[in-house]
Amino acid sequence: MPKYVVRHGVMRNLGVFASRGSDVFFRGAQVIVRTQRGLEIGEILCEANELALANLQDPKNGQILRETTVEDSGELRRLFEQQKQEFESCQRHIDRLQLDMRLVDLERIYGGERVVVYYLAEDRIDFRQLVKDLATEYQTRIEMKQIGVRDEAKLLADYGDCGKPVCCNTHLSEMPPVSMRMAKLQKATLDPSKISGRCGRLKCCLRYEYDTYQELQRELPPLGSEIITQEGRGRVLAQEILAGRILVEMEDMRRLTLDNSAVLTVLKRGASGRKLGEKPQTSLPDVDAGGDSDEISTADTDDLTLEE
Secondary structure, rough: OOEEEEEEOOOEEEEEOOOOOOOOOOOEEEEEEEOEEEEEEEEEEOOOOHHHOOOOOOOOOEEEEEEEHHHHHHHHHHHHHHHHHHHHHHHHHHHHHOOOOOEEEEEEOOEEEEEEEEEEEOOOOOHHHHHHHHHHHHEEEEEEEEEOOHHHHEEEEEEEEOEEEEEHOOOOOOOOOOOOHHHHHOOOOOOOOHHHHOOEEEEEHHHHHHHHHHHHHHHHOOOOEEEEEEOEEEEEEEEEEOOEEEEEEEOOEEEEEEHHHHHEEEEEEOOOOOOOOOOOOOOOOOOOOOOOOOOOOOOOEEEEEEEO
C-alpha cells in the first residue's frame, strides 16, 4: 500500500503514514489520519520515497483513514471556536492557582482524545491541580507540554523581516542550531536587533548558507598567509568569500584585491591578518543574540498526562 509524508498538528509534526488499500493522494490534500495522539487533520506533502525518508529523522508512523469532507471542515471551525473559549478558561485556572507559567496555545485533537496545553516556564511547575481541574471541565485527557521561545514563535508568529511567513511555521520541521560565528563568517551585521528573528534568537536563515560559505572559504588562503601571486609576494588581509577574492598587502605596502586564481603559492599559512606588533582585534563571543549559549536548540519538554 502507498505511504506518504504527512504534516499534522499545530507543531507541524512530520510522519510517514500508510494509506488504506490502493487509495492515492496528491500533494496538499487534507486527510484524516490516526496518530499516536488520536485522530488528527493532516496535509499530504509527498510520497514516502527513499529521498524523502532520507531527510526525515525518526518519523512517526500512522494511518491515513480518508480525505476530509465538508462535514470535517465544519467540525474544524467548531473546534477552533471551542479552543478559543478553552484557552481563556485555562488562563483563568492558571491565574487562580497563581502558577508561574505563561500559557502559549491550546490544541484540541480532532478526534477529541486529548487537549494539549503549550506553556512557557523558567522552572518546573507543579500543575497537578491544574490538570485535574482542566480534565474535569473538558472531559478529556490533558497533556501539558513545556516549550521554548523558538517553539512559541512557531506557534504564534506570522511574518519575518523578509516579508515572508516565518520559516519555523512553514517548511522547517526542526529548529537548526545557530551561532554568532555563522553571522561573522557571512559578514552579516552583528547588531542583535537585526539578526534576531521573531523569537528573539538568531535567525534560522543564518544557517542555510553557512555550509556553502565554509566550503568556499576553504578554497581561499587563510587570513595572515604569506603568498606568491602574479603581482609578487604579499600577505592576506581579508577574504571576499562569495566573490572568491582576497585583499593582499604586497611587500611594497600596496594593497590589492586579487582573484583566488592569481595565487601561485601559499608559503606560510597564518591565522590572523594583523601586522607584526599590532594588537589583535577584540571579537564578539560566540553567543546567541537571545543571550543563551553558542549552540541554540529547542528547549526540552516536560510531558504530563492525566485521564479522568
